[in-house]
Amino acid sequence: MTQLALVIDLNTCVGCSACVTSCKEWNTSGEAGPMTDMMPYGEDPHGTFFNRVQSFEVGTYPNTQMVHFPKSCLHCEEPPCVPVCPTGASYKREEDGIVLVDYDKCIGCKYCSWACPYGAREIDEKQKVMKKCTLCVDRIYDQTLPETERQPACVLACPADARIFGDVHDPDSEVSVLIREQGGYALMPEWGTKPANHYLPRRKIEMHIHADELERADNPLDKEDLKIDDKDITSVDGFGGW
Amino acid sequence: MHPAYSVIFLTTLIGVGQGLFLALFTGQIYSLARLVPQQDSTHFYAYGSALALGFLVLGLLASFFHLGRPERAWRSATKWRTSWLAREVIVLPLVMGLIALYGLAHWMGFTKPFFTISNVLPVDLTLLIGLAATGATFLLFICTGMIYASIRFIREWATPLTILNFTFMGGASGFVLATLFSLFKAPDLIKMFGYWAIILTFFALVLRLASLWRNARGTPKSTIQSAIGVRHPKIIQKSTGAMGGSFNTKEFNSGSTPKRIRQAKWSFILLVFVLPLILMAIALSWHSAPLLALSFLIQMAGLIIERWTFFADATHPQNLYYQSM
Numbered sequence: 234m235t236q237l238a239l240v241i242d243l244n245t246c247v248g249c250s251a252c253v254t255s256c257k258e259w260n261t262s263g264e265a266g267p268m269t270d271m272m273p274y275g276e277d278p279h280g281t282f283f284n285r286v287q288s289f290e291v292g293t294y295p296n297t298q299m300v301h302f303p304k305s306c307l308h309c310e311e312p313p314c315v316p317v318c319p320t321g322a323s324y325k326r327e328e329d330g331i332v333l334v335d336y337d338k339c340i341g342c343k344y345c346s347w348a349c350p351y352g353a354r355e356i357d358e359k360q361k362v363m364k365k366c367t368l369c370v371d372r373i374y375d376q377t378l379p380e381t382e383r384q385p386a387c388v389l390a391c392p393a394d395a396r397i398f399g400d401v402h403d404p405d406s407e408v409s410v411l412i413r414e415q416g417g418y419a420l421m422p423e424w425g426t427k428p429a430n431h432y433l434p435r436r437k438i439e440m441h442i443h444a445d446e447l448e449r450a451d452n453p454l455d456k457e458d459l460k461i462d463d464k465d466i467t468s469v470d471g472f473g474g475w
Numbered sequence: 476m477h478p479a480y481s482v483i484f485l486t487t488l489i490g491v492g493q494g495l496f497l498a499l500f501t502g503q504i505y506s507l508a509r510l511v512p513q514q515d516s517t518h519f520y521a522y523g524s525a526l527a528l529g530f531l532v533l534g535l536l537a538s539f540f541h542l543g544r545p546e547r548a549w550r551s552a553t554k555w556r557t558s559w560l561a562r563e564v565i566v567l568p569l570v571m572g573l574i575a576l577y578g579l580a581h582w583m584g585f586t587k588p589f590f591t592i593s594n595v596l597p598v599d600l601t602l603l604i605g606l607a608a609t610g611a612t613f614l615l616f617i618c619t620g621m622i623y624a625s626i627r628f629i630r631e632w633a634t635p636l637t638i639l640n641f642t643f644m645g646g647a648s649g650f651v652l653a654t655l656f657s658l659f660k661a662p663d664l665i666k667m668f669g670y671w672a673i674i675l676t677f678f679a680l681v682l683r684l685a686s687l688w689r690n691a692r693g694t695p696k697s698t699i700q701s702a703i704g705v706r707h708p709k710i711i712q713k714s715t716g717a718m719g720g721s722f723n724t725k726e727f728n729s730g731s732t733p734k735r736i737r738q739a740k741w742s743f744i745l746l747v748f749v750l751p752l753i754l755m756a757i758a759l760s761w762h763s764a765p766l767l768a769l770s771f772l773i774q775m776a777g778l779i780i781e782r783w784t785f786f787a788d789a790t791h792p793q794n795l796y797y798q799s800m
């Protein structure tokens with residue numbers, strides 16, 4: 234069984250919201266559209282988005298980090314939003330695990346949004362039906378697109394390569410390897426919803442330099458017992474004395 | 476959660492309707508057991524059923540305002556296997572239909588017993604329909620309660636107390652209305668309905684206090700740490716990904732202050748339980764219609780505040796992603 238999903242690398246996400254705008258652009262004019270904006274230039278602009286980037290400050294100054302956190306529907310493997318839907322408008326596809334809403338069946342009762350702990354569903358105020366990320370289901374299978382473009386719009390737009398798309402059930406897929414080897418995790422694991430989307434944590438690259446790496450034991454100059462006074466020699470990298 | 480008036484009126488109004496029907500049928504059982512004198516079918520049961528039906532219809536009407544696409548409401552019965560909402564959508568018309576039939580059977584005077592069990596219990600059409608309607612009425616309380624209790628993320632709702640509260644508050648308000656109704660239509664039953672109204676209101680109070688007590692304790696399962704997966708005690712949200720708010724900042728927000736919610740709690744304790752209990756006790760000894768009417772109105776007003784608080788007081792884990800604007 235296939236389970237398509239996104240892996241989002243919080244280590245490289247710069248919070249530019251390119252994924253947000255490209256998602257809106259693609260989907261508002263696509264199958265899921267329109268994604269209505271209410272009063273876009275008014276006092277209280279709001280509208281439908283499938284994906285939003287939020288920012289969290291972690292720690293106390295000066296030990297702080299800004300974590301930019303993109304969030305869209307996680308296409309849970311045990312989606313609590315699906316069984317509660319009274320009309321069957323919300324469903325999970327057998328073939329690829331994408332959770333979708335049938336906009337022609339939805340009655341806009343909002344019950345599914347209550348049942349999603351992640352706040353991933355938003356009602357469209359104009360169409361009065363529930364909307365959410367479709368993983369660009371109308372793109373990823375489109376044979377008229379070049380194969381490299383058969384990916385969600387957000388993935389193609391990300392300048393930092395922080396969004397990776399693939400099948401998390403295939404152990405050898407890029408996403409599975411990333412989850413396995415880079416500490417990929419799920420959000421709110423306590424509810425057993427088994428989100429398909431995973432996040433890669435912030436990782437600090439640290440180099441451990443041991444003394445023997447600085448002082449080469451096999452330095453030929455040592456062997457020949459030659460001493461060079463390198464105090465006066467300036468070079469860009471400080472190794473000019475050798 | 477955002478308290479939507481459509482759902483507030485739906486749940487309180489159908490509660491009264493269900494409670495009133497249960498009261499009527501209790502009256503029938505009592506008279507079968509010869510604890511109270513036989514009542515007039517048309518005047519008491521048929522009119523009473525019509526009144527109960529009126530409340531259910533009003534509740535149903537209110538529910539349509541909750542839907543974005545009411546014209547598709549018929550679709551909402553399809554997933555009854557998994558969705559408590561779909562189950563309610565089926566059971567509510569069922570209850571309405573059975574109560575209508577019950578009233579009709581009384582209206583037409585179908586009270587000739589089919590047979591008599593052990594020479595003491597005459598079984599007629601109204602008794603059979605009444606039993607079915609009673610079953611359906613309790614089922615409806617369960618469905619309505621489970622719509623909320625089954626959302627395990629909302630800890631204030633995810634408890635059997637939710638179902639008990641809906642049942643007892645609906646029952647209490649129905650019996651208070653039945654007391655008022657019987658003052659005009661069946662004066663012999665006032666005491667019986669009145670005492671039951673007091674008993675139910677009292678138990679409703681105990682159960683509602685229990686749920687308030689429960690909800691004031693315990694900690695939410697999800698934290699900001701588990702929500703974004705960063706292990707650090709100090710995480711402050713700097714942006715929610717929306718300039719002017721969104722569906723998420725409205726639907727899951729009470730739109731009220733903790734202070735107002737606290738005030739609402741005290742108000743409904745007073746209005747739904749304490750005042751009606753006192754007023755009913757006085758009204759019963761005075762046989763006072765205005766006082767009974769007053770108890771009913773006060774309790775209804777209180778129930779609306781109670782249901783408002785039920786929503787406003789519930790916290791959704793998605794709010795962890797929307798902590799600051």
Ligand code: SF4
Pocket residue numbers: 305306307308309312313314315332348349350351352353354365426
């Ligand atoms: S993230 Fe929410 S909307 Fe998406 S599948 Fe999971 S529960 Fe459903």
Ligand code: SF4
Pocket residue numbers: 317318319320321322323334338339340341342343344345346362363
């Ligand atoms: S809002 Fe639409 S998709 Fe969601 S539960 Fe209601 S009918 Fe189903």
